Amino acid sequence: MSEIHSQDETYEQSYLLGDLESLGFSSIRLNEFNDNTELRNLANCIKEAFLKEYSSQQHKV
Numbered sequence: 843m844s845e846i847h848s849q850d851e852t853y854e855q856s857y858l859l860g861d862l863e864s865l866g867f868s869s870i871r872l873n874e875f876n877d878n879t880e881l882r883n884l885a886n887c888i889k890e891a892f893l894k895e896y897s898s899q900q901h902k903v
Contacts, residue, residue: 851878854878855872855878855881858878858881858882859881861885862881862884862885862888865885865888865889865892867888
């Protein structure tokens with residue numbers, strides 16, 4: 843059971859790192875303090891900031 847949980851966490855971490863790379867962060871260094879929740883929150887904050895910026899640009903046009 844623990845092995846499956848670890849594989850799921852590894853897969854999710856890989857997905858989240860790919861998500862961050864697609865947002866322009868290509869040199870992310872992980873350490874023992876990073877977890878998937880932190881990576882997920884970071885990606886979500888960046889996406890929200892980009893969407894907010896995009897929305898503000900649309901209102902200026």
